[in-house]
Amino acid sequence: MNIFTSGSQAVIGHGIREIYPTESGTDAGWASAVVAAAGFSGVRAHCALSFTPGGRAVAVLPELSEVVGYDAIELAHPGPLAPTEVTPEPAPSGYAAMVEAALRRIADGDVAKVVLGRQLQVRAPGLRPEHLLGPLLADRPGEYVFSQTLTEGAVAVGASPELLVRRSGHAVSAVPLAGSVPRVEDPAEDRQRAERLLSSAKDLAEHAHVVEAITAALLPLCRELDWPRTPILHRTDTLWHLATPINGVLHEDRPLPSALELAQLLHPTPAVGGVPAPEAAALIAELEPVDRGYLAGCLGWTDGNGDGEFAVTIRAGIVGHDELRLFAGAGIVAGSVPELEVRETGAKLGTMLRALERNPAGALR
Numbered sequence: 001m002n003i004f005t006s007g008s009q010a011v012i013g014h015g016i017r018e019i020y021p022t023e024s025g026t027d028a029g030w031a032s033a034v035v036a037a038a039g040f041s042g043v044r045a046h047c048a049l050s051f052t053p054g055g056r057a058v059a060v061l062p063e064l065s066e067v068v069g070y071d072a073i074e075l076a077h078p079g080p081l082a083p084t085e086v087t088p089e090p091a092p093s094g095y096a097a098m099v100e101a102a103l104r105r106i107a108d109g110d111v112a113k114v115v116l117g118r119q120l121q122v123r124a125p126g127l128r129p130e131h132l133l134g135p136l137l138a139d140r141p142g143e144y145v146f147s148q149t150l151t152e153g154a155v156a157v158g159a160s161p162e163l164l165v166r167r168s169g170h171a172v173s174a175v176p177l178a179g180s181v182p183r184v185e186d187p188a189e190d191r192q193r194a195e196r197l198l199s200s201a202k203d204l205a206e207h208a209h210v211v212e213a214i215t216a217a218l219l220p221l222c223r224e225l226d227w228p229r230t231p232i233l234h235r236t237d238t239l240w241h242l243a244t245p246i247n248g249v250l251h252e253d254r255p256l257p258s259a260l261e262l263a264q265l266l267h268p269t270p271a272v273g274g275v276p277a278p279e280a281a282a283l284i285a286e287l288e289p290v291d292r293g294y295l296a297g298c299l300g301w302t303d304g305n306g307d308g309e310f311a312v313t314i315r316a317g318i319v320g321h322d323e324l325r326l327f328a329g330a331g332i333v334a335g336s337v338p339e340l341e342v343r344e345t346g347a348k349l350g351t352m353l354r355a356l357e358r359n360p361a362g363a364l365r
């Protein structure tokens with residue numbers, strides 16, 4: 001089952017009618033073929049793009065699509081899960097060294113911002129997507145809870161807090177997030193952290209890069225585009241983020257881009273890549289020891305009219321055969337502190353680790 005939740009609803013795809021994989025996610029012909037096939041079959045296509053624009057992408061056409069109320073989602077019980085074992089790639093100290101290397105490159109003027117990630121490889125005998133999906137649907141640590149079939153039997157599961165793009169007719173929206181601080185239990189201290197985030201020059205700069213990239217890409221397509229000039233706060237289970245709601249109206253007298261084409265256009269934003277984009281992508285490839293694949297990509301659905309909704313594939317994992325791969329990244333700009341970025345990525349990884357631990361025998365070793 002493919003599922004993507006948003007607000008009070010869930011788009012669910014039952015069964016698999018056809019899979020459209022591509023080695024090149026930037027292929028415009030692929031996007032229009034997917035939308036046309038969704039229209040022909042009268043279903044919503046569940047799509048995922050890799051982090052790398054030229055990387056793999058996949059669209060799954062289900063046998064049957066339905067939109068159900070959030071409370072009506074039914075999951076099969078996945079059965080017991082054996083104890084799991086976690087290997088960091090790299091270790092936290094290695095990640096801190098990567099951040100230091102990135103800060104040197106920022107000081108040299110090579111990049112203004114780069115989002116550096118680290119991964120956890122979790123050995124989890126018997127793991128099924130439902131082991132994670134169940135707790136994520138119950139707790140909803142992020143707005144967009146999903147399970148998406150990928151290529152080669154892998155499944156992306158997560159609870160992303162970040163809307164890459166939504167298109168409904170001519171209305172288009174995005175809610176980029178960037179600039180974060182881990183939350184704490186004490187309510188007064190938690191609130192203070194959030195307030196400090198709102199006035200942190202480093203985080204505001206980190207955030208502004210993302211808003212700039214998205215609005216620059218959308219402006220030529222829109223006859224109207226609005227966004228507040230100062231970000232607002234967004235809360236997840238483990239973090240506070242800076243967020244900017246962007247809303248627009250696409251030109252009526254031009255060909256209407258589908259939600260999938262808009263996702264291809266916007267992704268990867270500097271919330272997962274950096275600025276300038278090509279130099280940041282090269283630095284990520286140089287410093288990160290493991291390829292991101294579909295992690296830090298984007299996923300969602302499109303219908304035959306091109307309406308749809310895509311989230312950034314963060315607070316997410318890839319379920320493979322007896323294993324799970326988790327990713328978390330953090331935006332590095334001048335003024336970033338390696339130790340704090342280790343903690344921030346730790347808090348981000350916590351969302352999925354918590355879901356895993358909610359299974360009776362899924363306790364970490």
Ligand SMILES: C=C(O[C@H]1C=CC=C(C(=O)O)[C@@H]1O)C(=O)O
Pocket residue numbers: 115162177178179180241270271272296314315327328329330331348
């Ligand atoms: C790249 C991730 O988060 C992005 C989204 C929100 C805040 C971010 C930050 O403050 O660095 C990241 O840009 C992730 O969760 O793996």
